[in-house]
Amino acid sequence: MNDRGENGAMEEKPVNLIYLLGAGRSGTTMLATILNNHPNIHTVGEMHQFLDYLLEDKDCSCGENLSLCNFWAPVLNDIDLSLLKNKANVALSNSLEKHHNIPLLLLGKPLNTTYSAMTDMVFKAIHTKVSKPWLLDSSKYISRYLLLRKNKNINLKGIYLVRDVRGVVYSFGKNVQTPKNPLSAIFYYSLVNIWAQLVSLLDRKVIKIRYEDFVNEPELTIQKIEKHLFGKTENISDLNDKTFDIPHIIAGNRLRSQKQLVIKKDVKWKEGISRSKQILYYIAAFPLMAINKYKP
Ligand SMILES: [Zn+2]
Incomplete structure (x- = not known):
C-alpha cells in the first residue's frame, strides 16, 4: 500500500476504516464476512476485543x-505490545467503549490521547499488511464508533445493521456464547438500536441497512453499501x-468456528416463536420496529 518506507513523512495518510454498528445477533459477522469478499474491503473482526x-x-x-496466525503474527511484530498489553490501558479502553459514554461522546467529550494512540498503532500496523484500501471493524459498539469518529488519523464510514427484534430474540435463545432471555434481549436490543438510530440520523457517514434486505436481496444491498462507501458500484455476481x-x-459469533458460510434467509424465528409471543416482542420494541418498517 504504502511505498514511502517506514519513516517517510509522507505516510501520515489516514487509515480508511468501515465500522459496523448494531446490536449483537443482528448478522454483523455475516455481513462482515461477505464484505471481505469485496476487492476494496478487508475484514478484521471485532476490534474492541x-x-x-x-x-x-x-x-x-x-x-x-x-x-502464531499467518495474518496477525506479522501485525503484532509492528506494534508496541508494552503499550497495548498495559493493564491500565486495557482498562481505559474497555471503559471508554462502554454504552454509558455515548451521550458524553455525542456532546463533544474530547478524545483520550492514549486511547487514540493505541487505536492508531493497531490500525496502521494492519493497514501496512493488507493490500486492500479499506479495513472493516465489526465491533458494533456505538461508543467505539464515536471515539473512532473523533480520531483525525482515521477516515471513517459506518454501516448500521438492524434486524427484526424477533430474529434477535430467537438467536439469543439458541445455544450461543452469550445467551439472553427474551426480556433482557429486548431491553439490550432497544438500548443499542435507539442509540444507533440516533447516530445514523445525525451522521451522514452512517448508512442504515436492514439485515432482512441484505439476506433477501444481497446484490442490491451490497450495491447500496458500495455507493455509500465508494460513491460507485461494481458488477456483482x-x-x-x-x-x-x-x-x-x-x-x-459462532459462525467463525466454521470455515465458510452461505447467505440464508431469516425465517427460522417465524416457526420457532409462537404467534402470540411474536406480537408481544413486536410491541415491546414497537417504536424501533415501526421506524424500520417491520410488520407485526
Ligand atoms: Zn488467523
Missing part, C-alpha cells in the same frame, strides 16, 4: 493463537450461489 485477545493470546478464527471464506477475524 483485540486487546483482550492480545493479552491472553486467544485464537484467531483460523484456529491459531494470535501470535449472484451472491446466493456462493460460499464465503471466513477471514482471520477477532471474535465474532
